[in-house]
Each structure stands twice: as structure tokens, then as C-alpha cells.
Amino acid sequence: MPRLTQDETHEVRFTLNGRAVSARVSPRLLLTDVLRHEIGATGTHVGCEHGVCGACTVQVDGEPVRACLMLAAQAEGSEIRTVEGLAKREQLAPLQEAFRENFALQCGFCTAGILMTLDALFSREPDAEEDTIREALSGHLCRCTGYVPIVQAALAVRNRIKGGPIDA
Amino acid sequence: MKPAPFDLVVATDLGEALEALHQGGTEARVIAGGQSLVPMLNMRLARPATLIDITRIPELSRIEATADTVSVGAAVRQTTLERWEDLADRLPLVRAALPWVGHTQLRNRGTVCGSVAHADPSAELPLCLIALGGSVTLRRRRKTRQVAARDFFQGMMSTDLAPGEMIASVTFPTHRKGTGYAFREVARRHGDFAIVACAAIARHDGSATLTVGGVADTPRTLDLPAEAADLDDRLNEFAWHLQARDDLHATARYRRDLVRHLGRATLKEALSCRD
Numbered sequence: 001m002p003r004l005t006q007d008e009t010h011e012v013r014f015t016l017n018g019r020a021v022s023a024r025v026s027p028r029l030l031l032t033d034v035l036r037h038e039i040g041a042t043g044t045h046v047g048c049e050h051g052v053c054g055a056c057t058v059q060v061d062g063e064p065v066r067a068c069l070m071l072a073a074q075a076e077g078s079e080i081r082t083v084e085g086l087a088k089r090e091q092l093a094p095l096q097e098a099f100r101e102n103f104a105l106q107c108g109f110c111t112a113g114i115l116m117t118l119d120a121l122f123s124r125e126p127d128a129e130e131d132t133i134r135e136a137l138s139g140h141l142c143r144c145t146g147y148v149p150i151v152q153a154a155l156a157v158r159n160r161i162k163g164g165p166i167d168a
Numbered sequence: 169m170k171p172a173p174f175d176l177v178v179a180t181d182l183g184e185a186l187e188a189l190h191q192g193g194t195e196a197r198v199i200a201g202g203q204s205l206v207p208m209l210n211m212r213l214a215r216p217a218t219l220i221d222i223t224r225i226p227e228l229s230r231i232e233a234t235a236d237t238v239s240v241g242a243a244v245r246q247t248t249l250e251r252w253e254d255l256a257d258r259l260p261l262v263r264a265a266l267p268w269v270g271h272t273q274l275r276n277r278g279t280v281c282g283s284v285a286h287a288d289p290s291a292e293l294p295l296c297l298i299a300l301g302g303s304v305t306l307r308r309r310r311k312t313r314q315v316a317a318r319d320f321f322q323g324m325m326s327t328d329l330a331p332g333e334m335i336a337s338v339t340f341p342t343h344r345k346g347t348g349y350a351f352r353e354v355a356r357r358h359g360d361f362a363i364v365a366c367a368a369i370a371r372h373d374g375s376a377t378l379t380v381g382g383v384a385d386t387p388r389t390l391d392l393p394a395e396a397a398d399l400d401d402r403l404n405e406f407a408w409h410l411q412a413r414d415d416l417h418a419t420a421r422y423r424r425d426l427v428r429h430l431g432r433a434t435l436k437e438a439l440s441c442r443d
């Protein structure tokens with residue numbers, strides 16, 4: 001059984017936005033910190049570090065989770081998607097485009113996490129009702145927009161994709 | 169806000185986990201979904217020397233149904249139970265309560281047993297386990313025991329778990345024909361911990377229970393006839409009996425009022441959906 005000792009670093013391997021990555025981590029390192037500080041993927045933001053704000057939300061094996069509540073070592077073997085995985089080169093994903101068109105972000109601090117939640121929601125449920133969208137968004141705090149434009153952006157992209165994959 | 173250093177044992181079978189737990193003694197702790205533990209580590213409210221990750225243990229990852237029970241293993245995530253195809257038929261109360269447990273993003277990692285182990289007085293899953301008369305299966309090296317939920321929860325975040333012991337599964341008695349279930353909760357926002365949460369069960373023999381969380385240090389149950397003529401008096405007495413306290417979220421008086429009104433509404437709903 002692997003015991004990862006506290007005084008040493010240990011190799012962890014996972015895929016990040018489809019690319020295999022590895023990093024050396026101590027057991028107490030959080031997933032947010034390995035993403036931002038070891039790998040340099042700073043699109044994932046850190047607000048509260050106790051699961052409340054949602055800024056750090058990433059997808060692990062397709063489901064949105066709090067990266068600040070996961071140890072980096074627990075990511076071993078999983079597939080992780082972050083906001084950097086949404087756009088194709090210079091081409092924003094429809095969800096990101098809808099955020100821009102609907103003024104669904106101001107400072108942008110909450111945006112990466114919200115996008116990962118909505119992206120996962122629409123892959124499971126492309127025709128999600130507004131209630132479901134609002135319920136998914138209840139796991140996120142935004143101090144700028146008042147949420148209305150975020151819901152509008154989500155509804156706009158839902159109506160546009162009507163069943164197709166979200167980032168096709 | 170970063171955790172203090174610890175060793176992490178990634179157990180791949182139950183024997184390994186129990187051995188590591190035994191060796192680590194009072195300084196070792198299980199990590200399941202981490203949705204309550206990692207905040208405590210980050211804020212350094214907990215500083216265990218060893219953490220034992222049990223989520224990769226196949227034998228703990230099962231939902232097992234018998235004719236009249238459903239057992240949920242310690243590695244089963246809340247979302248997994250929420251999506252279990254038989255949930256609505258077998259455990260209608262749990263189905264009604266699960267969406268109230270935090271947010272989707274937390275349920276995707278949080279486990280059912282982790283919530284029971286954590287024993288927050290406002291948590292929905294311990295409330296359901298008590299309301300349904302369920303039990304907790306505890307394992308330590310060379311020893312297994314089963315404890316009724318009502319004896320397992322001993323106080324605010326305090327349980328019957330002994331050092332070196334862990335929850336292997338929790339068992340819920342399943343739906344019986346002729347019984348109605350209802351769950352209601354009031355929180356500041358959806359996904360926040362409950363200020364008051366109510367679970368009501370109305371049985372075909374005319375008896376009913378109302379179990380209330382978020383008020384006393386553990387969920388408490390009131391037994392009563394489903395159609396009690398003096399319902400309001402009983403609820404009032406129960407509300408006082410729970411010895412509500414003022415805190416940041418609500419006053420004691422507001423909590424008592426919620427027990428009376430939400431309690432009555434939840435009982436009525438359970439009564440009306442007996443099948």
C-alpha cells in the first residue's frame with residue numbers, strides 16, 4: 001500500500017485538458033496549488049480555500065468539484081479539465097462566447113469555476129431547465145454581476161446548442 | 169490557509185486501511201470525500217499525523233440492496249447515491265433530502281458515510297438515517313459491530329466511533345408500502361447548512377414520526393399519531409424540548425417557530441403521500 005510520507009515529494013500523474021502531466025507533490029499540497037504553482041495553469045482561481053465560493057471549481061472525471069478541497073495526490077490517474085481546456089486555440093467555446101455577449105463577467109474572478117460547472121451541466125443535460133441552471137449556480141459566489149447575466153448567458157448557450165455537444 | 173504536514177496512506181483494500189488506522193492510533197484519520205475534513209485541515213482546525221484515503225477501496229464502493237434494506241459503503245459518493253436508479257422506490261426520504269446536502273460540486277466528492285461520521289447537527293443524511301431507524305457498521309482490526317443510528321450520534325460532531333475504528337457502511341431500512349415520507353428544510357440559501365430540517369414519516373397504521381435537525385445537538389424524533397387532534401400543542405412542546413440556541417444564523421425563537429410550522433407542513437405532506 002502506498003504511504004506518501006510528509007517529508008518527501010511523490011509523483012502524481014493525471015491528464016490535464018487531455019494532456020498527460022506529472023508533478024512532484026507533498027501529501028498536503030492541494031490540487032489548486034499543483035495546478036497553479038507547479039503546472040502554471042493559473043486560469044483556476046482560489047477564493048476561500050474552504051469550499052464555499054466555487055472559484056476553484058474544475059472537472060474531475062467529468063464532474064465539477066472543488067479543487068481546493070482535493071489533495072493533489074488524490075488526482076492520481078484522473079482526468080482533469082480546467083477553464084484552459086474550453087477554448088480551441090483562439091476560438092472561444094460557445095459558453096465563453098455567451099458570457100462575453102451577455103456581460104456575464106466583470107472582474108472575472110468567479111468565471112472559470114462557473115464555466116466548468118455549466119460546461120459539465122450541459123454535457124449531462126443539454127436542455128437543462130432554468131431551475132436546474134440556477135441550482136448548479138448556487139454552488140458559486142459572484143460579487144460583481146448579480147447573477148442575472150450569468151443565467152442569461154447559460155440560457156442563451158442552451159438554446160443555441162439544443163442537444164449538440166457544448167464545445168463542438 | 170494550507171494544511172499542516174501529514175502522511176497520506178492510499179489504501180486499496182479494507183484490511184490495509186484498518187491496519188493503518190490501528191497503527192496511527194488517535195493521530196490517524198480517515199479521509200473520504202474531504203468536503204468537511206479538508207476545510208478543517210486548511211484552517212488547521214485538524215492536524216492529523218496520518219490520513220487514510222479510503223475512496224479507492226472497491227469493497228467500500230458498493231450500494232447493496234436486500235429485500236428491506238439498502239447499505240451504502242464508505243466510498244460511495246453522495247452523487248452516486250443520488251443517481252442510483254432505485255433510490256426513489258427504495259429510499260424516497262433520502263431522495264428528497266439529498267439535493268439539500270451542500271451543492272452538486274460538493275456532493276460529487278462528499279460521501280454518505282463521511283457525512284454520518286462528521287455528525288454535524290444540521291446535516292441531512294444523519295437526520296434521514298435516524299428518522300428511518302437505520303444503523304452504522306463499524307470496523308476496526310479484527311472487529312465488526314453494528315450500532316443503531318440513534319445511539320451512534322452522541323452530540324455535536326461527536327459519535328460512538330472509537331480510535332482505530334471506521335465506518336464501513338450505513339444501512340437504511342427501505343420503503344414499506346403504505347408509508348409516506350416528506351423532507352423540508354429552511355436555510356439562508358439553498359445549499360447552506362439547515363437552520364431547521366424536518367423529516368416526517370407517516371405509516372399505514374396511523375402512527376407518524378417527525379425528526380428535526382439543526383436545533384438540538386443531534387437530530388431528535390417526536391412520535392405521534394399521524395392525525396393527532398392536538399398536533400399544534402405537541403409540536404409546541406417538542407419545539408421547547410429541543411432547547412434551541414441563538415447563533416449567527418437564527419435566533420432560538422425563530423428556530424422554535426420553524427419547528428412548529430415546518431414540522432406541521434412536513435407531517436401533512438408525509439400523510440398525504442402515503443401509497
Ligand SMILES: Cc1cc2nc3c(=O)[nH]c(=O)nc-3n(C[C@H](O)[C@H](O)[C@H](O)COP(=O)(O)OP(=O)(O)OC[C@H]3O[C@@H](n4cnc5c(N)ncnc54)[C@H](O)[C@@H]3O)c2cc1C
Nearest residue numbers: 051200201202203204205270278279282283285291334335
Ligand atoms: C461549503 C460547504 C457546504 C456544505 N453544506 C452541507 C449541507 O448543507 N449539508 C450537509 O450535510 N453537509 C454539508 N457540507 C458537508 C459535506 O456534506 C461533506 O461531504 C460531509 O459532511 C462529509 O463527507 P466527506 O466524505 O466529504 O467526509 P470527509 O470530509 O472526508 O470527512 C469528514 C469527517 O468524517 C471522518 N470520516 C469520513 N469517512 C469516514 C469513515 N468511513 N469512517 C470514519 N470516519 C470517517 C473524517 O475523518 C472526518 O473527520 C458542506 C460542506 C461545504 C464545504
Ligand code: FES
Nearest residue numbers: 047048049054068
Ligand atoms: S477556493 Fe475553492 S471553493 Fe473557494
Ligand code: FES
Nearest residue numbers: 106108142143144
Ligand atoms: S465577475 Fe467578479 S466575482 Fe463574478
